[in-house]
Amino acid sequence: MRNAAVTGHPIGHSKSPLIHGYWLKQHGIEGSYIAQDVPPETAETFYGSLAKHGLVGCNVTIPNKEHAYKAAEKLDDAAKTIGAVNTLWLDEDGVLNGSNTDGLGFLGNLDQILPDWDNNGNKAIVLGAGGASRAIIWALLSRGFTEVYIANRTLEKAQKLADxxxxxxxxxxxxTLGETLGEADLLVNTTSLGMAGQPELTIDLNNLSKSAVVTDIVYSPLQTNLLREAKxxxxxxxxxxxxxxxxxxxxFEKWFGVRPHVTAELREMIVKEMGLT
Structure with a gap:
């Protein structure tokens, strides 16, 4: 029996066990996926000894992504470029591998909902310059975008990312965002603005081309102010x-050997469980 986990501190709020539990059941796999509280002060040691904890790998969430990055013996291109790890697995030689799959998740979402979205053009605007923006910038560049504008209230942070x-x-x-919007084929919000309990993200979309795709990494609520205005x-x-x-x-594929699919049924289950609207 193969066991994996989602790790972080605190971790009780995570919906990852629901997602992976759904796939384990769907594919009839004898395995488990649990939530494991790992305080940051013990994180690097924990990740360096996954096998001793009975795990073949784990997901990593706040505040341990940088600790996982340090613990990994082998990093893929995404993890190296983004500078953080959210997925760890032991390969057949027992080597601890690290990846950051946030960018792939971003691309997978758009590919599923709007096939050929990336044939729309190759200029994007990314709102925010935090950890999430790094993963999305990596994803856009890897998909062939030639101009990615990074807009942040603190310009120095945006410039550091651009460098x-x-x-x-x-x-x-x-x-100057209003002027830049006219250039965009894709607009992405990576900030927490618009999230439940946070201030709304309010920007004037008048200059945005009507063919430009608008997406928000916030999912609570599902329809943020930005998405409502875009629609x-x-x-x-x-x-x-x-x-x-x-x-x-x-x-999931690394730990259990099967590539799962994101289905309407899975999405509906998570929406219901989280009470999303």
Missing amino acids: HFGPNTIAVSWD AQGNPSVDGLGMLLHQAVPG
């Missing part, structure tokens, strides 16, 4: 729940 990712990324001031003016839009579901796929 990290190279010449195809451009830092822009939040105050009102006819822009194709995608909510953030699919990113959560799709980022879980690569880990």
Whole structure:
């Protein structure tokens, strides 16, 4: 029996056991996936001894992604570039591998909901310069986007990210966002603005092309103010729940040897469980 877990501190709120439990049952796999509280001060040691804890791998969430990055013996390109790990697995030689699947989850969500979305153009605007934005910038560049504008209220943070990712990324001031919107084929919110309990994200979308895709990584609520405004003016839009579901796929495949699918039934189950609207 193969066992995996989601780890972090605190961890009781995680819906990952529901997602992986659904797939285990669907594929008739004898295995388990639990929530394991791992305080940051013991995280690196814990991840370095997964086998002793009876685990073949795990997901990693706040605040341990950098600790997992340090613990991994082998990192893929996404993890190296993003600088954080959310998925760990032991390979057949017992080597601890680390990946960051957030970017793949982002792409998988768009690919499923809006096939050919990336044929729309190759210029994107990413709102925010935190950890989530790093994964999404990596994903967009890997998909062939040639211009990725990073807008952040603190321009220095956006510039630091642009310097990290190279010449195809451009830092822009939040105050000049209206001018930049006219260039965009894709607009992505990676900030917590619009999330339940947070202030709304309010930007004027008038300059945005009506063919531009708008997506938000926030999934509570499912329809954020940004997505409502985009829909009102006819822009194709995608909510953030699919990113959560799709980022879980690569880990499950590594741990249990089967590539699962994100289905309407799974999404409906999570929406109901989380009380999303």
